[in-house]
Amino acid sequence: MTDFKSEVIAAGGEGIAACYQCGTCSGGCPTVSAMDFTPRQIIRMVNLGMRDRVLSSKTIWLCASCYQCQVRCPREVKITEVMAALKSMAMKEGYNSSIAKPRAASFYRNFNEIVANLGRQFEPLLLLKTTLGSRESITSKLGYLLKNAPFGITLMKKGKLPFKPEKISGSEEVRKIFENVAKMEAGE
Ligand code: SF4
Ligand code: SF4
Secondary structure (H helix, E strand, O other), rough: OOOHHHHHHHHHOOHHHHOOOOOHHHOOOHHHHHHHHHHHHHHHHHHOOOOOHHHHHOOHHHHHOOHHHHHOOOOOOOOHHHHHHHHHHHOOOOOOOHHHHHHHHHHHHHHHHHHHOOOOHHHHHHHHHHHHHHOOOHHHHHHHHHHHHHHHHHHOOOOOOOOOOOOOOOOHHHHHHHHHHHHHHOOO
């Protein structure tokens, strides 16, 4: 067993050794057309210990965590958990997601941070923080924000986006959950 494979299993990717490459996971994946490697290929690459190729792939950032693959897998491979574990590993190990997906790592970091603080998401802030926190050039960042501004304004006018952030009543409990998960990840 390779170190990489063991790490993925320890991070929640149980059952990957049972994969017999049937491709059912790839066949039902809603985002497979945009991926550089299909879910089936990612599982195979993890089993082969191809750490760099896997952690620098677009696929791990494009997984929408829909669980379609996982519920269909005849070998009960925890594919969605594998994808989540790979994202986490890529972020911790500093894999340059700006090459694979320019704003991916920034999106995940800021998504969690906002939910941890408010107990819910506040999309305008998420867009702003994600874009400004990405590794793109300032020109690209401004271009992306300007391109998305009309869409955001339309959503706000229709009442689909809030104008200001609001905390939920149980936000303190949510924050504690995030703190406990961080402690568990740190092995405390
Ligand atoms: S559906 Fe399961 S067994 Fe089939 S390729 Fe995907 S992970 Fe492997
Ligand atoms: S959980 Fe991810 S890999 Fe699996 S089908 Fe959904 S998007 Fe595709």
